[in-house]
Amino acid sequence: MIETLFAPFSRPYLARALVEAVLLGALCGAVGVYVLLRRLAFLTDAITHTVFPGVVVGFLVSGRAGIVPGALVCAVIAAGLFTAIAATRRVNEDAALAVLLTAFFGIGVVLVSRQRSYTADLTAFLFGHILTVDTTDIVVTAVVAVLACVVLVGLGKELLLRAFDPEGARAAGYRITALDLVGNMLIALVVVAAVQAVGTVLVIAMLVVPAATARLLSDRLGVILAVATGLGMLGAWLGLAVSFEASRGYGVRLAAGATIVLVLVACYALVTLGQSIRRVATRAAR
Amino acid sequence: MSKPTGPPAIVFDHATIAYGRTAALERVHGTVRAGEIVALVGPNGAGKSTLIKAVLGLVPVASGSVTVLDRRPAEARRQVAYVPQADTLDPDFPVSVAQVVLMGRYRRVGWLRPPGRVDREAAAAALAAVGLEHRAADRFGLLSGGQRQRVLLARAIAAQPAVLMLDEPFNGVDAVSQEALLGAIRNLTARGAAVVVSTHDLGLAQVSCDGVCLLNRRQFGFGPPDDVLTPDTLRAAYGGAALELGDRGLILAHS
Ligand SMILES: Nc1ncnc2c1ncn2[C@@H]1O[C@H](COP(=O)(O)OP(=O)(O)OP(=O)(O)O)[C@@H](O)[C@H]1O
């Protein structure tokens, strides 16, 4: 068992994958708490979909090296656009997001479908290929992680007030739209960092599930943040180990990114189950 | 109830307040002085919340003017505290009572810095002032509605404001909690703060406030309670149903 958890990572490509996955797990766990508190799961999903055509165009223009810049351009545009939509308050936000989400995603699919290696590329863009990440990808993720730390530590109290009591924050003189723009940009950057490793589709799970699990376990913001970050890292590590062991030991090919997500979801399910059992037990004890 | 009052804190000068092009509230004219508690009364949709938001600089003044501490509303925000209705906040939000009160200090702390010991002490003192220091560690949403309202008042007290705006703080609050809230508010006015509170409780407006502003899409009276809360002005402001004030209480009569 212990062997399974450590041994594979002596191979350089798996060690790189592990570093990338664990970094990403921590990053997504922490930023996911912001997503949870601001109820931005749908907006995050919309950002992941709008990033998709950027990934495709970047790849078409300059191959692998073009993916992150392409994603970045689209992510920044999406974050700015969605902040503006939320600020006008005149349009129905959900509908506007849904329209943009599908439109951008459609553009991405149309572009990919003109490629010869259509399905292979599509799969990689959507679900990532964590086993082939290189040092550049790790550096990108590390830079985003540092930025996330700076934002969450530096603006933590303002973001908290804005999430809890927007009217109160506005009355205190804070610029809500500016704060939202910072928050949305942060989400967009996390999506960009995750593009190579887990793809644009799975990153939403890495953002939402650890924070949701942590919320089940605690009422305290500090604890939620710590648990979500820890869970993100643990899920990344376990997921990689499980996917490697399955393919090496049992000849079952499990996509690494998806396995990470499944491990995270299993944690969520376990916690939910544990809490239901405890609730039933306390009721029975009375 | 006559007591020495301080300099003008909020001055309404024939102010009309509008959302976009439609005026929500017209021709508000009067002064709230430092050390005073002024009640905003009027039926649903009268414009009480609108007037509070205008003082906070959240809704624009279309004509006339609103002056807060000799400045335009948006420029005075640092010295103005706002107490929203507790039930507008998400009770599931994972934030402790102490954290909520500490939010009142954020503007003083400034950007990029965490609250320090002075801020924690001010927050603790504010929480004690509303009698809830023993609930500091609990989640905000676990408190009762009245207690949550007291926590939000503590948050405002922690900000040490010169002007305090409260939007229906007594809704669903029992008599004991209401007294606790009023006691804490009076402590602030004793230290020179100007307080504006919207309420549907005309008795409270008459008994516990220094001034009353009676609204219904426009101003029907602004002055000492006994001058404003007369049967005629009340009938005019509330329309069909007339309210009459007895010696201390209210009688509701339909005309
Ligand atoms: N955001 C808004 N946009 C446009 N009109 C608004 C807005 N908010 C309030 N109004 C309008 O302004 C008027 C005054 O509303 P306001 O909320 O100030 O009343 P209120 O006196 O606080 O009522 P209540 O006792 O129900 O709280 C109403 O006619 C309302 O429809």
Ligand SMILES: [Mg+2]
């Ligand atoms: Mg109101």
